[in-house]
Amino acid sequence: MQVDMHIHTIESDGTFTPEEIIKRGLKNNVTAIAITDHDTVAGIEEGIKFSNELGMEFIPGIEISCNEENLEVHILGYYLNLDDAKFIREIDELKKERETRNFKIIENFKKIGIIIDEEKLKKNAPGNIISRLHFAKYLVSEGIVKSKDEAFIRYLGKNGLAYEPKENFPPERAVKIISDNGGFVSLAHPFLITPDVDLLDKLIERLKPYGLDALEAQYSSFSKTQIKSLKRIAKKHGLIITGGSDFHGSNRTGIDIGCGGLEYQQLELIKEKLKLKKEERV
Template sequence: MVDMHLHTTVSDGALSPTELVEKAYEKGIKVLAITDHDTVDGLEEGRKKALELGIEFINGIEISCDWLGKEVHILGYFINCEDEKFQSEIMALREIRENRNKKMLEKLEKNGIYITLEELQEEAKGDILSRSHMANIIMKKGYAYSKKEAFSRYLGQHGIAYVPKSNLSPDRAVRIIKENGGLVSLAHPKLITRDRGQILKIINGLKKVGLDALEAYHGKFQINDVKYYMDLAKETALLWTGGSDFHGNERDIIEIGDGEVPMYVYEALLIYYEGRKI
């Protein structure tokens, strides 16, 4: 089984890269990709443990973007972490995230919820500070009973403290990954919008700058969703990818391996990727 969409404590997951790979091994995963948000800092640790356990490991990343007020996430695979230009771009993404965090903390304060940057840094186990960490603090302080409530009332797209991901378009994210030599997939298209016409518009736009695939398998997708996005990938001459989108916390009840991605999905991607390098 394959899982190409996994998060660790380096971004907003609950398990360290080592713990994540160990749990994936217990679940029978043969191929995995760590795709932390806007960072590749956990890949070396994850790859080392995967090598010990005999798991095929893919360097991955998930870049968070904004498109007309909607959150769009771009997955990158087979990332070259030695690329200095890519590392510079990732540092710029971190600055964008930090500015967004400050704005959200300011909006929370205006609404009577006081969270300091120091508290947020203490809550995060890695260098990436996220809304997930804010949600944890909101719960601890009694402003919400669950992470779901924290997002719906405060941090989600319709929450009172929400701030869109500014200055980073999906097409720029695609270019960053393509210039690195990676393979690019549009993450969980169903979660962007239910408007299939808009999804097609996003796909067609991103294809012009190098989009390679759609994420057709996902921990929250039903069988009919998988079929729809596989068919859409075929219609738009794209490959497909898949993974659970596991975080390991209360926000989503998703386990490693959910989505049940078959091995041929990875094999097709690998053939395409290797062929492109020739």
């Protein structure tokens, strides 16, 4: 694909720097990318710098992690205004909430007799945030589990011994934060939220009034049937399509930059939609 709108760097739970992302994208014949780290924009300035130097069209983005009853809902934001002080404060609050959750996870491990060395944990997270994936890598490095999958099954997943739910952060709030910033808003990998189309319909209907613009239908792990289904859902609700690989480097094997995403003409539709949206706000 020419456009990859879902990529993670070392600033969240990826293993590539923004510079390495740009270079790999160019190598894979991608012409435009978005860095969409979880709950942080820490890699955006570096992404802009190297994309300008190396000749890559760059989209400042983010992926905000939300909770919806028993579901994990992720909201993607694009074409962000990083000069918006209110937006930056909201993102800083996300980081604080994540740090609070991480502290509780460490306490949960302590209760079951596993002491987490926080300095070693941080070495597994060179970027701006610590995620459950970093906990999983730590558990592997310490020989507590044999694989990251085992770490999630035994300790970090929803039924895990050290699991700690995310503080209440509804997806409506995430959509509004991005929309108020002037950005373009997409519901990330909908069928990873739930395969229940009726449930997705209800979620979309709730989020649209807050500024939802799109569905991430062209996602790297979705089948052709799933993609067609999501396109029908998007059309039903008057939404545009986004797409991406969800590249995490070595933290997610079998996925490379450009293996999911959009053709460039689809990106042009997004730009036009965003232009109209901004004109309506004036």
